[in-house]
Amino acid sequence: MTSTADRVRVAVLISGTGSNMAALIDEGQKPGASFEVVLVVANRPHAGGLAIAEAKEVKALAIDHQPFGADRAAHEAEIQRLLIQHDIQLVALAGYMRVLTPGFVQGWRGRMINIHPSLLPLYPGLDTHARAIAAGDSEGGCTVHQVTEGVDEGEILGQIAVPILHDDTPDSLAQRVLAAEHRLYPQVLSELCRTLD
Numbered sequence: 001m002t003s004t005a006d007r008v009r010v011a012v013l014i015s016g017t018g019s020n021m022a023a024l025i026d027e028g029q030k031p032g033a034s035f036e037v038v039l040v041v042a043n044r045p046h047a048g049g050l051a052i053a054e055a056k057e058v059k060a061l062a063i064d065h066q067p068f069g070a071d072r073a074a075h076e077a078e079i080q081r082l083l084i085q086h087d088i089q090l091v092a093l094a095g096y097m098r099v100l101t102p103g104f105v106q107g108w109r110g111r112m113i114n115i116h117p118s119l120l121p122l123y124p125g126l127d128t129h130a131r132a133i134a135a136g137d138s139e140g141g142c143t144v145h146q147v148t149e150g151v152d153e154g155e156i157l158g159q160i161a162v163p164i165l166h167d168d169t170p171d172s173l174a175q176r177v178l179a180a181e182h183r184l185y186p187q188v189l190s191e192l193c194r195t196l197d
Helices: 019-028 048-055 072-085 102-107 128-134 170-195
Strands: 008-014 035-042 059-062 090-093 112-116 139-146 156-163
Touching: 008 019, 008 048, 008 072, 008 170, 019 035, 019 048, 019 170, 035 048, 035 072, 035 170, 048 059, 072 102, 090 170, 112 170, 128 139, 128 170, 139 170, 156 170
Parallel strands: 008 035, 008 090, 035 059, 090 112
Antiparallel strands: 112 139, 139 156
16 A cells, blocks of 8 residues: 655645546545545636645645736746745646746656546647547547646556547537546556656
């Protein structure tokens, strides 16, 4: 059984409600887990996920990006300060709606992952479900990948396919894909943390 001291210390970056964050926290609190979510950071002070994290007894902080204006590096420097302060070993993005600078990404190379609501390399970026339906695809899904400088271009670590039904709308497909995300992300993070140095 993995003791708490042996678990990889994970921070989750969010912008909104944090449902994937909650799934990661829950997985990390199970006996024998390979990781523990010890910090949640939001770029929006009113992100709903902050309260959820606090209710699960995880440190939750907001660093509002707005006062930094266009200076993304300065905002990220404040996030980096928190990550160092909390001895973070791996960063998981969960609905974090900011494009990270190359310098920040390079500093966490191999130790920063993201979940994306499509079967990458199909449909990087936004509006993934509408794009999949418009293309007549038979399935959508979700992907966990390493974060690199390019948007949604990093090494794929895991995927789950979700059938697209004949009467699907982007919203109905999104709900089913989100349920798959909540299964996939904890599983991939657990496996990755067991292989880290």
